[in-house]
Amino acid sequence: MSEDPLTSSTFAERARVQLAKPFLREAVPRATDIAVRDLRERFAGHDYDGLRELGREIRARTMADLEDALATLTDALVANGIHVHHAADAAAAREHIRRICRESDATRVVKVKSMATEEIALNPALVADGLEVTETDLGEYVVQLDGDRPSHIIAPIIHKTRAEVRETLSRVAGRELPDDASELTDFARERLRDAFMDADVGISGANFGVAETGTIVLVTNEGNGRMCTSMPRIHIALMGIERVIPTLEDLSVMLPLITGAGTGQLITSYVSMLSGPRGEGEPDGPEAMHVVLLDNGRRALLGTEYQEVLHCIRCGACQNVCPVYRQVGGHAYGWVYGGPIGAVLTPLFLGTEAGGELPQASSLCGACDDICPVKIPLHDLLLQLRRTRVDDGAAPWRERLAAELWAWAWSSPRRYRVVTRIGGGVVRVMAAAGLMSSLGPLGRWARGRTIPTPARRPFHSRGERDV
Amino acid sequence: MIGIRGGADTTRGGHLPDTVALFPTCLGDLVMPDTVEHAQHALGVCGLDVRPVRGGTCCGQPAFNAGFHPHARRVARVSVRALAQTTGPIVVPAGSCAAMMSRHWVGLFAGDRDAELARQVAGRVVEFSAVLATHLDVLERRHLSWPGTAGYHDSCHMLRELRLSGEPRAVLGCVRDLELVPLASADRCCGFGGTFSVRYPEVSVAMADSKLDDARSRGVDVLISADPGCLMQLGGRAERTGDTPRVIHIATLLHEAGLR
Ligand code: SF4
Numbered sequence: 001m002s003e004d005p006l007t008s009s010t011f012a013e014r015a016r017v018q019l020a021k022p023f024l025r026e027a028v029p030r031a032t033d034i035a036v037r038d039l040r041e042r043f044a045g046h047d048y049d050g051l052r053e054l055g056r057e058i059r060a061r062t063m064a065d066l067e068d069a070l071a072t073l074t075d076a077l078v079a080n081g082i083h084v085h086h087a088a089d090a091a092a093a094r095e096h097i098r099r100i101c102r103e104s105d106a107t108r109v110v111k112v113k114s115m116a117t118e119e120i121a122l123n124p125a126l127v128a129d130g131l132e133v134t135e136t137d138l139g140e141y142v143v144q145l146d147g148d149r150p151s152h153i154i155a156p157i158i159h160k161t162r163a164e165v166r167e168t169l170s171r172v173a174g175r176e177l178p179d180d181a182s183e184l185t186d187f188a189r190e191r192l193r194d195a196f197m198d199a200d201v202g203i204s205g206a207n208f209g210v211a212e213t214g215t216i217v218l219v220t221n222e223g224n225g226r227m228c229t230s231m232p233r234i235h236i237a238l239m240g241i242e243r244v245i246p247t248l249e250d251l252s253v254m255l256p257l258i259t260g261a262g263t264g265q266l267i268t269s270y271v272s273m274l275s276g277p278r279g280e281g282e283p284d285g286p287e288a289m290h291v292v293l294l295d296n297g298r299r300a301l302l303g304t305e306y307q308e309v310l311h312c313i314r315c316g317a318c319q320n321v322c323p324v325y326r327q328v329g330g331h332a333y334g335w336v337y338g339g340p341i342g343a344v345l346t347p348l349f350l351g352t353e354a355g356g357e358l359p360q361a362s363s364l365c366g367a368c369d370d371i372c373p374v375k376i377p378l379h380d381l382l383l384q385l386r387r388t389r390v391d392d393g394a395a396p397w398r399e400r401l402a403a404e405l406w407a408w409a410w411s412s413p414r415r416y417r418v419v420t421r422i423g424g425g426v427v428r429v430m431a432a433a434g435l436m437s438s439l440g441p442l443g444r445w446a447r448g449r450t451i452p453t454p455a456r457r458p459f460h461s462r463g464e465r466d467v
Numbered sequence: 468m469i470g471i472r473g474g475a476d477t478t479r480g481g482h483l484p485d486t487v488a489l490f491p492t493c494l495g496d497l498v499m500p501d502t503v504e505h506a507q508h509a510l511g512v513c514g515l516d517v518r519p520v521r522g523g524t525c526c527g528q529p530a531f532n533a534g535f536h537p538h539a540r541r542v543a544r545v546s547v548r549a550l551a552q553t554t555g556p557i558v559v560p561a562g563s564c565a566a567m568m569s570r571h572w573v574g575l576f577a578g579d580r581d582a583e584l585a586r587q588v589a590g591r592v593v594e595f596s597a598v599l600a601t602h603l604d605v606l607e608r609r610h611l612s613w614p615g616t617a618g619y620h621d622s623c624h625m626l627r628e629l630r631l632s633g634e635p636r637a638v639l640g641c642v643r644d645l646e647l648v649p650l651a652s653a654d655r656c657c658g659f660g661g662t663f664s665v666r667y668p669e670v671s672v673a674m675a676d677s678k679l680d681d682a683r684s685r686g687v688d689v690l691i692s693a694d695p696g697c698l699m700q701l702g703g704r705a706e707r708t709g710d711t712p713r714v715i716h717i718a719t720l721l722h723e724a725g726l727r
Pocket residue numbers: 261311312313314315316317318319341371372373374375376378
């Protein structure tokens with residue numbers, strides 16, 4: 001694997017790279033705006049907020065006794081003839097999947113888009129085993145061909161221009177493909193169809209696992225999910241343990257929430273409900289079906305102030321409305337999950353060493369809270385992560401010093417007045433002399449903005465006698 | 468100049484003027500004192516007896532948002548105690564500070580010796596334009612006029628924590644000849660975010676640009692907000708890029724429209 005961007009660079013550095021791509025800053029807002037607009041319009045006649053509250057309630061109820069829900073799910077899956085595997089971490093999950101591939105003498109694998117498989121960095125491991133792996137979601141296919149990473153939970157190539165996609169596909173085709181979206185799609189479809197036909201194993205994620213019936217639910221728009229889970233001999237679903245929901249009735253709430261928040265659709269083109277391998281006398285379906293239940297840091301969040309992050313259904317809506325994400329895209333976040341959910345999940349999953357910076361990379365505008373289909377208080381979680389970072393002494397000394405000085409000066413009206421009078425004078429002189437860039441944080445502010453010059457007569461010195 | 472006190476308008480005739488405390492906030496105090504004065508006048512015209520609070524400093528938000536709770540508490544304590552000496556509603560001409568005070572002070576002071584005081588003070592906090600929105604009749608009768616087109620920028624915390632969006636617009640609706648054009652990005656963050664703006668200046672500026680571009684494409688002369696933080700960010704960026712729109716506080720617009 002290439003070096004980890006999280007440890008080899010800062011958010012600011014990665015953001016700068018992304019900001020230099022004018023296309024990104026046009027395309028990302030455009031695409032995300034469409035999703036949000038569709039959500040608002042298509043759900044206008046429905047009580048979407050009421051649905052969100054129901055969704056929140058279902059998720060909270062499930063997380064309150066996650067082990068119980070998982071036990072029910074496991075029993076139901078097994079009763080359906082599905083093999084269940086438990087993976088404590090990414091390495092264990094990869095190992096399960098590699099072993100299943102090995103034991104079934106697989107050589108070719110097709111995949112449905114899945115953030116969980118991104119999270120455990122599955123593809124490189126399978127490739128190292130000599131397997132031929134093909135991503136079958138159109139966007140993921142392009143990402144794979146480019147050796148790139150998805151930059152949005154739902155729309156993996158939101159950061160690419162059509163010209164770039166055309167270039168990539170033309171390379172595979174060995175000829176210049178026309179600059180036409182539907183022709184490009186047709187070409188990819190053709191390629192992918194061959195991959196479906198030849199594959200031994202299909203690997204998917206799981207949008208939900210319904211405990212009561214032992215059903216894995218997949219929501220897709222391209223139909224590739226259906227192909228991947230029905231054509232190959234083996235189907236493996238990798239599911240984060242938190243994606244369990246108790247009943248089919250709960251699913252009736254969660255489905256419109258995920259499709260609405262994700263793509264602004266009342267329902268996606270395909271909703272696959274997979275409840276076991278091919279039964280006797282059935283014409284299609286895999287010979288064997290496996291579910292790998294992935295912990296990878298999730299259980300550790302139970303009972304903590306961060307438990308609510310487990311309610312996440314990976315719809316991407318918080319990315320769509322995030323004003324930071326809209327400028328810098330998903331790659332700036334350095335790992336699998338970008339935007340507000342990434343800023344919260346990354347430090348929780350990978351530790352503050354690698355992801356501790358991300359919670360600062362938010363203007364705390366709260367737009368994510370307002371759109372999240374299960375009402376996760378992302379804004380509060382970001383604040384909590386920031387607070388923990390400070391309380392753990394992980395904030396750099398400069399920051400601590402600044403906070404200390406500020407608190408000292410601002411905690412007495414007298415000091416506040418004296419310090420700001422002197423400071424105001426300094427700022428005015430420096431600004432007049434064009435030296436602002438050397439004034440620490442103010443200098444950073446001055447990159448691109450005029451410094452607000454402190455008034456000669458602050459409000460507190462006006463009309464004193466009048467009070 | 469400061470002497471305008473409750474009285475000029477007779478609409479509340481008979482009633483003794485209600486007393487309100489005006490908390491300037493540190494940004495208002497240090498960087499936008501004129502705006503605070505404009506707010507003071509506007510409240511006075513509405514028949515309120517306005518008492519500026521001069522013993523406080525800041526609501527503690529910069530440190531609170533950065534995770535430094537003890538520091539935030541140390542600073543906010545000064546303001547809590549100063550405000551506890553006042554009576555009546557505490558008017559704050561800064562949306563995000565009003566949100567900090569009314570929504571987060573209770574949590575910040577939980578278990579602290581000033582917890583009760585903070586709770587009482589927090590319960591009295593009201594945002595400036597929300598107060599004016601209860602005096603629309605007065606504003607209507609003042610024949611305010613400001614010829615030009617304007618966009619209104621919702622400050623994030625005012626919108627999402629205080630849920631105030633109709634109020635400032637209703638106030639602006641009392642200004643004749645002012646065409647308020649809806650902005651596609653009205654509720655999108657300006658990129659300030661306190662320490663965020665100095666931690667990630669490039670990203671912050673890019674966010675301001677997308678906002679300003681939207682305002683410019685709608686041809687607005689002035690971008691109005693009720694939050695000094697956003698004004699500093701958007702105004703500083705607009706000034707640096709050298710052209711329109713002007714970025715001003717709602718109180719300043721009212722002042723220019725004749726509410727003085
Ligand atoms: S945090 Fe909420 S909005 Fe963001 S991906 Fe998860 S469920 Fe969707």
